[in-house]
Amino acid sequence: MSGHVLGPVHTAIAVSDLTHELGYWQQVLGFTLLGITEVGGPLPEQETGVPGLRSRLAMLALHGQTVELYQPLAPGGRATYRPSPADIGSWHLAFRVADLGALIRDSAPWGWQVRGQVAVVTEGPGPVGARLAYLHNADGTILEFIQLPG
Structure with missing residues (x-):
């Protein structure tokens, strides 16, 4: 056993409408909003390998679980994936x-x-x-x- 992973940090989910999803996650699921920000520039570009990446993101928490909801703002030409639970690479x-x-x-x-x-x-x-x-x-x-x- 290598022990490289010390524990989970967060789960990130790309959304088309951050405001709408924040309502659901807070009002229905009971998550607490930790903060909202907009990120762009060298850091997200370097980390993701996506030139021009800019996103509006929110961090939420509930019972020790942290979820990052982010709405990509740039670059354009994004796709929306709707995989079946049987598709390789799908997750929940x-x-x-x-x-x-x-x-x-x-x-x-x-x-x-x-x-x-x-x-x-x-x-x-x-x-x-x-x-x-x-x-x-x-x-x-x-x-x-x-x-x-x-």
């Missing part, structure tokens, strides 16, 4: 919730929809009786929500 972020039905209901006005259907774990290794749902939005972001039994 999973959250435990108290009431999956209420979360799904409260997410709908923000443009988040159940991708398939609510599923129930019937055998291990997962927690038997847990209810699971993938929600996705128009940007192609996928979040998984898990309601544990009991």
Whole structure:
């Protein structure tokens, strides 16, 4: 075991409308806004290898999890990816919730929809009786929500 990684820092998600997504993440998911800034210039260009990269970004936190939402402003010509969960390179972020039905209901006005259907774990290794749902939005972001039994 190499031990190179000391721990997670944040999860970053590119969004088409930072203001709208901030509303969802704060009002529905309960995240706290840590700050908003605009970044550009040599640092993001060097780190990402994208010349002219400029983004408006927000940092949010909840229960020790930090999420960076960023809206690319430049350069132009960006694509929106909407991978299937079966596509190589797709990803999702999973959250435990108290009431999956209420979360799904409260997410709908923000443009988040159940991708398939609510599923129930019937055998291990997962927690038997847990209810699971993938929600996705128009940007192609996928979040998984898990309601544990009991």
